[in-house]
Amino acid sequence: MIKLSDTQRKIVEHRDGALLVIAGAGSGKTRVLTERVRNLLENKIGHYRVLALTFTNKAAEEMRERLSDITDLENKAFIGTMHSFCMEVVNQRGSAIGVQGIPHIFSSTGDLIQILSDVFKVNPSLQSILIKKEKPQQFLGQVYQFISEQKRSLRSPEFFLEKPDESDEVNLSAYLYRQYDDMLRAQNAIDFDDLLLLTYKIFTERPKIADMYRRLYKFICIDEAQDLNFAQYNVLKSICGEQFKNVMMVGDPRQAIYGFNDASSEFMCSDFVKDFSPTQIELTENFRSSRAVIQVAQILEPDFQMEGILPIQGEVQAFCCANEQEEAEWVVKYLEELSRKGHNDIEGKVSWNKCAILARNRYVAKQIEEKLSKSSIPYYIRLTSAQESESELIKCFELGMRLLINPADYIHFQQLAKLLNVNNTDITLHKSTDDGNTILRNLYDCAMNSNRSKDSWHNCGDALLSAWKTLTDDNPNFLKALGILEKCAESTFENEIQQKEMVVNDIAMWKQHWKKYVSTSSYGSRTLTQFRNQVALGTTQLQTEKDAVALLTVHTSKGLEFDVVFVIGMCEGIFPDYRAIQKQGKALLEEQHNAFVAVTRSKRLLYITYPKFRKMPWGDIRAQSPSRYLTQMGIPIFSTK
Ligand SMILES: Nc1ncnc2c1ncn2[C@@H]1O[C@H](COP(=O)(O)OP(=O)(O)OP(=O)(O)O)[C@@H](O)[C@H]1O
Numbered sequence: 001m002i003k004l005s006d007t008q009r010k011i012v013e014h015r016d017g018a019l020l021v022i023a024g025a026g027s028g029k030t031r032v033l034t035e036r037v038r039n040l041l042e043n044k045i046g047h048y049r050v051l052a053l054t055f056t057n058k059a060a061e062e063m064r065e066r067l068s069d070i071t072d073l074e075n076k077a078f079i080g081t082m083h084s085f086c087m088e089v090v091n092q093r094g095s096a097i098g099v100q101g102i103p104h105i106f107s108s109t110g111d112l113i114q115i116l117s118d119v120f121k122v123n124p125s126l127q128s129i130l131i132k133k134e135k136p137q138q139f140l141g142q143v144y145q146f147i148s149e150q151k152r153s154l155r156s157p158e159f160f161l162e163k164p165d166e167s168d169e170v171n172l173s174a175y176l177y178r179q180y181d182d183m184l185r186a187q188n189a190i191d192f193d194d195l196l197l198l199t200y201k202i203f204t205e206r207p208k209i210a211d212m213y214r215r216l217y218k219f220i221c222i223d224e225a226q227d228l229n230f231a232q233y234n235v236l237k238s239i240c241g242e243q244f245k246n247v248m249m250v251g252d253p254r255q256a257i258y259g260f261n262d263a264s265s266e267f268m269c270s271d272f273v274k275d276f277s278p279t280q281i282e283l284t285e286n287f288r289s290s291r292a293v294i295q296v297a298q299i300l301e302p303d304f305q306m307e308g309i310l311p312i313q314g315e316v317q318a319f320c321c322a323n324e325q326e327e328a329e330w331v332v333k334y335l336e337e338l339s340r341k342g343h344n345d346i347e348g349k350v351s352w353n354k355c356a357i358l359a360r361n362r363y364v365a366k367q368i369e370e371k372l373s374k375s376s377i378p379y380y381i382r383l384t385s386a387q388e389s390e391s392e393l394i395k396c397f398e399l400g401m402r403l404l405i406n407p408a409d410y411i412h413f414q415q416l417a418k419l420l421n422v423n424n425t426d427i428t429l430h431k432s433t434d435d436g437n438t439i440l441r442n443l444y445d446c447a448m449n450s451n452r453s454k455d456s457w458h459n460c461g462d463a464l465l466s467a468w469k470t471l472t473d474d475n476p477n478f479l480k481a482l483g484i485l486e487k488c489a490e491s492t493f494e495n496e497i498q499q500k501e502m503v504v505n506d507i508a509m510w511k512q513h514w515k516k517y518v519s520t521s522s523y524g525s526r527t528l529t530q531f532r533n534q535v536a537l538g539t540t541q542l543q544t545e546k547d548a549v550a551l552l553t554v555h556t557s558k559g560l561e562f563d564v565v566f567v568i569g570m571c572e573g574i575f576p577d578y579r580a581i582q583k584q585g586k587a588l589l590e591e592q593h594n595a596f597v598a599v600t601r602s603k604r605l606l607y608i609t610y611p612k613f614r615k616m617p618w619g620d621i622r623a624q625s626p627s628r629y630l631t632q633m634g635i636p637i638f639s640t641k
Contacts, residue, residue, distance in 0.1 A: 002035060004028075011248075011281055012036045018278035019248040020268070024304050025297065025600035026288025029250045030059070030559065033223050034066045036248065040219050041067075041076050048218035050077040055224035057081060057538045059559050078217070082232050084537050086195040089202060089213070096206045099198060102529055103190040104406045105536040109144070111411050112184075112191055116140050116147075118410070119179040126179075129172070146173040147180055151193035152231050152262055154200050157181045187408045196231040203238035214244050224559070225251035225272070226265040227258040233267040237275065245276055254301045255597050257555060259590045288561055290314020290345060293602045296633040300596045314345050316599075316606040318570070318635040320626065324611045328371040330640045331357060331566050331609065335377060335549065338564060338605075345604045346563050352378055354563040356550040358598050360577060363617075364569035365551055378548040382556040391502035392419060393460050394510065397485060400468045404436035405529045413439065420447035420461075440468055463488030476528040478514045482507050513540040554594045557601050565602035571610040571624040595629045608635065 004012060008028055011021055012035040023029045037052050054060040060080045067073055078085060091102050106112060117140055120130045133139040150159075157178040184190065190198065203210040220236070222228070228236075240247060249272055253265035272278065286294060286306040292314040298304050321327035338350045346354065359365040365381075372379045389395045399416035402409050422443060434442075444461055467481035489503035517531050517540045534540050550562065569575060575598075576591035599606055614624050626637060 002031070004031070004035065005285055007281060007283055007285075008032045008035075011283075012039050014248070014279065016246055018245045018272075018276035020272060020278040020280045021248065021250040021283060022269075022280065023250065023252055023283030024286065024306060025252060025255060025596070026286045026561070027283035027306070028285070028287055029252070029283065030062070030223070032283070033221055033248075033250050034063050037063070037077060037079075037221060038067055038070065041070055041073075046218070049075075049216055051085065051217040051220045052077055052079045053082050053085060053220070053222045054080065055227055056559065057084075057541060059223055060084075060539075080539070081537070082235070083192065083195050084539060086199040086235065087533060087537060089199045090190070090195060093202050093206070093209050094198060096209060097198065097201050099190075101188065102533070103194075104188055104402070104409065104529065105195075105533050106184065106187075106189045106191055106411065107536040112180075113137075113140050113144050114411050114414075115183050115187075116144055116176065116180050119176060119183055123179070126176075143173050143176050143180075147177045148191075148193050150174075150177055151191075151197045152229065154197055154231055154234055156197065156201065187410055188406050189409065189411075193231075196235050200231065200235050200238050203235070207241070210239055210241055213239055214241065219246045219248070221248045221250070223250055224255075225249035225268040226253050226256040227251070227261075227263040228267040229258070229262040229264070230267070231262075233271060240276075247272075247276055247278075249278070254304060255558070255593060255600075257558070257590055257593045257597055259586060286310065288603050289600060290602075290604045292316045293599060293604070293606050296606070296635065297596060297600050299633045300592060300599065300629060304596070312345055312604060314602075314604045314606070316608070316633075316635055318608045318610075318626075318630055318637040319640050320637050321609060321611050321640045323613045323621075324367040324569075324615065325371075326640065327568060327609050327611045328367040331368060331568060331607075332371050332375050332377065334566075334607065335564075336375070339377075343564075343605060350564065352547050352549045355566075356552055356557065356560070356562040356564070356601065357566045357568060358552050358554055358557050358601065359568050360554055360575040360594065362553055364574055365553070368568060369551060372549070372551065379551055380548045381551045382553075389506040389509070391489075391499065391506050393464070393485060393489060393503050394506035395419060396460075396464055397467060397481070398510075400436075400440050400464060401471060401528065402532065403439050404468060404471055405473050405527075405532060407434055407436045407439055413443075417443060417446075420444075421450045422446040423450060437468065440465065459492045460488055471528055473528045476526070476531065478528075478531070479511065482510060482514075516540040554598045558597060561601055561603050563602075563604045565598075565606050567598045567606070567608045569610060570608045570627040570630055571614070572627055573624070574610075574614075575627050575629065592629070595627075609640075 005028070008031065011019065011032045014036065021029065021032065033052070037050050040050050052063060054063060057080070064073065064079050067077070070076065078088070090099060094103065106115070120126045130136050130139065203213070220239070222236070236247070249268050251265065251268050253269055256263065256265040284305065284307045286309055289297070289310065290312045291309055293316060294306060294309055296316050319330065321330050335355060338355070339352065342350050357365070357368055359368070369381065389398055396416060396419050399412045399419070402412040403416065420443060444465055447461060448458070463484050467484045470477040470481045470484070485503070486507055489500055493500035493503065513535050514531070517534055518526070520539065521530070550560070552560070573581070575595065576588060580587040580591045608630060610626055610630070611624055613621050616622050630637065
């Protein structure tokens with residue numbers, strides 16, 4: 001039986017009615033949430049499922065793992081992100097609001113802006129508007145932002161007028177929203193914002209469906225509720241209707257760091273309280289961090305008052321290095337030393353998986369990534385949630401895979417044609433009535449007539465065709481396809497080591513995606529479409545590695561904990577980010593939350609570093625001053641020289 005404090009037990013044993021748990025970092029939120037789901041599944045009689053919504057796939061995976069001893073867990077609970085849940089609803093009930101079949105997720109912003117650009121291309125009067133713009137690409141980006149904002153505010157295109165008014169920017173954007181959506185649907189596609197918008201429409205326009213879901217899921221539990229945004233909160237409300245109150249929210253307003261995504265802790269702290277009148281419980285013990293870590297965390301967030309604190313002292317130190325290279329070198333050396341010598345505050349060996357390096361954003365992590373790759377330290381990177389193929393061969397394979405399952409996908413058809421050097425006139429040969437294999441065969445023939453045929457791509461083209469042939473939507477022999485490409489890369493790029501390495505790495509990544517998909521889906525139910533959508537949702541991504549140091553951004557570190565944490569690049573302009581410094585107000589407050597999240601990932605030792613001089617993106621070398629958070633925390637700063 002897992003250990004629980006009295007307050008934690010009260011939460012776990014809570015039955016009917018809404019419940020709000022406000023809890024500090026390391027107070028056991030994840031633990032109570034998981035144990036409550038277990039308690040509901042094991043002790044409450046009746047036929048129902050529990051809907052457990054997590055903020056990340058990693059958190060969902062962790063919860064599933066902790067509950068894996070419950071027989072038939074998959075059929076008793078849905079554990080996943082809000083987006084994954086919405087995908088399931090749209091797949092199962094989308095037809096009620098006119099969504100045909102299983103839609104394909106277009107997740108890259110680049111692809112979506114390309115859709116917008118195509119809207120202009122097919123409409124001559126619109127094209128003249130775009131030509132007049134001084135910076136057309138920037139304009140497209142702005143329109144895309146507008147569309148995304150409308151969707152996140154749950155406003156469908158039907159809200160807007162049908163005719164464009166060139167003189168009125170808002171009206172024009174609204175018109176473009178309709179066109180963009182039509183073009184997306186014509187390609188059987190949806191974007192991420194649609195997942196929430198369509199689910200909301202299903203539940204509000206078809207109340208009987210919402211009612212069915214309420215009967216199916218008797219309890220809803222939501223993790224990291226401080227990061228809910230308007231659309232997510234309203235989707236939740238739309239499932240619940242007027243009567244359903246069995247909703248539990250768990251969160252920490254001090255860890256709200258998704259303001260850029262319209263998230264606000266007000267939905268949890270204020271709207272939820274008003275709409276659901278929940279029982280409120282606070283968790284005020286800290287089971288994670290050493291005294292030294294708690295002390296600096298409390299300086300960053302003075303109202304982070306913890307009753308129980310661990311008896312371990314731990315340490316927090318700051319270091320100033322000459323520049324980013326030396327900063328990276330210093331971190332690598334320090335890690336090696338800790339691993340060799342161990343530390344009194346850490347039981348047993350300081351193994352690599354007990355350590356993490358955190359950066360405010362992915363660019364700051366570049367130097368350290370390079371140094372780690374040259375060291376003997378095993379590491380894994382989680383800097384963004386998306387993973388993309390690097391090699392042209394696997395990029396082509398991936399695009400072809402999209403066409404096989406969705407021949408109407410013109411965006412990725414164009415991208416594949418470009419990669420294969422197929423000229424523009426041949427691109428017009430695309431017919432959405434053709435099946436995927438015919439489209440790919442035609443493209444291949446055109447590519448063979450172009451420059452591609454002269455180089456090593458002749459070989460690759462044949463391999464791609466055979467690989468695609470092994471993939472039918474309902475019986476995809478994915479590993480066989482990758483095997484064909486692996487063989488092709490070995491012979492084709494025998495003397496091009498870098499090319500070969502890129503292909504090998506990409507294949508390893510795709511094998512990993514497939515393995516994960518296979519482990520979470522049942523034999524006979526697997527389809528290529530479902531696989532592709534799961535990849536887009538991030539559920540097939542490798543989350544952690546057994547014995548390796550984690551290199552993370554603050555956002556991807558959320559919910560995780562490590563004995564040893566290094567926070568690098570702690571200077572003004574990076575942490576806090578210069579844009580937040582310019583904006584002040586909410587943006588700056590969120591940076592403080594980011595700093596709080598970063599330091600509270602540490603269980604024992606926390607090392608904060610920054611470079612005295614830094615190369616700016618435009619090439620200048622600039623002197624740096626320590627982050628205001630370092631100064632605020634009052635940690636003495638040592639020089640590494
Ligand atoms: N009652 C308890 N007794 C001992 N250890 C506990 C107890 N509750 C939680 N812990 C441990 O404390 C640590 C923090 O718990 P958990 O990750 O659930 O916190 P959290 O509130 O979700 O943190 P954060 O919001 O900062 O991610 C974990 O290592 C967990 O195993």
